[in-house]
Amino acid sequence: METQISYILAIESSCDDTACAVLKNDEVLSNVVAGQEIHEKYGGVVPELASRAHQSHIVPVVDQALKEAGIKKEELSAISFTRGPGLMGSLLVGTSFAKSLALALDIPLIDVHHMHGHILAHFIDSNDQPKPEFPFLAVTISGGHTQIVKVTDFHEMEVIGTTQDDAIGEAFDKSGKILGLGYPAGPQIDKLAKSGDPLKFPFPVPKAPELNYSFSGFKTAVLYFIQREVKKQPDFIEKNLNDICASIQHTLIKILFQKIEKAILQTGIKTVAIGGGVSANSGIRSKLHSYKNHGWSVFIPPFEYTTDNAAMIGISAYYKFKAGYSVGMETTAAPRIQM
Template structure:
């Protein structure tokens, strides 16, 4: 094989999705994801059940990714995996499989930070413009809400983060209070399109600097619902779309107040979002609106927003170009920092 061509098999198993992708340099040949429906009945991810499901999913998912890419494991030049952050049991399944495969093929093993993957997903070659360094990345998911200053493929500095809960959890927990199923975020997004976003005003929590706080918002939603339902037992059903619209409007306001502040402080007007919550239509529309005041904005394709292995593969690709090899002593790290 041409020395300039890399074929990287990437594995993502940080939470409840078992994913495998094959990348030829910066192009995705296959991107397979197996979800875990079992968690819906519990209203959230159960770590023990997640790790067990990964064990049953990982072999067929890897096999399918290789077949879709039209290659065999002998064609691979490196194996990549998510080192963290995430659920320890889930991470161990992916890291152990990746180590074994890399060892058996005698090829480099590349560990990837999960959030780096979300940020670098913008550099997958799909024929669109890519962010120019430096830029601000806003990572928004069920477990993270961060503003990151990105100087190059490997130099990233968190300049703002949540002090308690993530925005994705605020969406899901608010939806649970309304009787919506898990995950509630996408349902709120759909219902919000039919409602009045200013019908019910919710408070915007204060947090120092560029940091976030969402726990107070969840408490405010809870007390609001309890108060109104006490007065009218049918309040939720009669006002569901307006409640959802008001919740979404406020969460977007909380998010972008700090992003605006970060742009002003850094002077960087290139902003890219990533993570599962970046699929939210209201967030996407709000970000695009800033182009009217001179921002350059970047939104990932839907298939690269939620957890997937293609984003792990592209992050690994830039490490591979520098000759990186993690070695067999690398370990999963559920609380690894950026």
């Protein structure tokens, strides 16, 4: 029996990237992302500026995605979009555009949870890359999320561990800001850490119950440490930058994997798949690969599917579409939606 061909257009606008992708079943035909450099000078995303930029970018990005895919909008089977979580203004731009396009074309509208997208990015047909088998543990790590999710099906996911305050991505970025690095600081810390001593400066590992995380205390510890050392030696950061970054990254990776190890012991599931922007971190990727020696099956998405993108929204929508799922025009953005 031949597989029915479906063309799905996906829109992602949860934060500061305007993205659109077109998928042919589980194959990505185009994956266009327009970033917003305006936030760099503010050291973080400014919600009002983000939503305005989305309004400027969305039509050109959708048009480019369709052109790169080589199909006309009339050939689309469904329109999908990120419903949440994210910034309300940003989500509304993508939601409104998706609803209008689905209504005009008279085709199904499919809403997608942003974090489901990060998890299901592993199922994109990508150069014969292996896909995790159910059940598996998904570790979603980004600027806004740090979660351990038990995944038993494309549509059945249970959060078994989450951050009680800040996300690991924020811990990287705020630590970098303390060191005077630009935004986003996470990738810069990763790069500088490669030339540093990860054991030079010990930082505390916060305590959090069960499989949960906490990173706010870590950020405070880094701040107090830097203030104390700079007071004694004004050029301390400049002279020790690589070692500081290596020590910060080493500790954050230690915090992350302590709970993953505990989750494996509790669930008996030894298949781990990471996703989210911070999964691009080379130290985290290397550490995860090392657990293959402990009998883990590990899965890491291609770099283009780690940061926010629309292909991951499209693959999640594809499996919903196959199951006959769609939503009505009354659906709206949900910035704090739970998994």
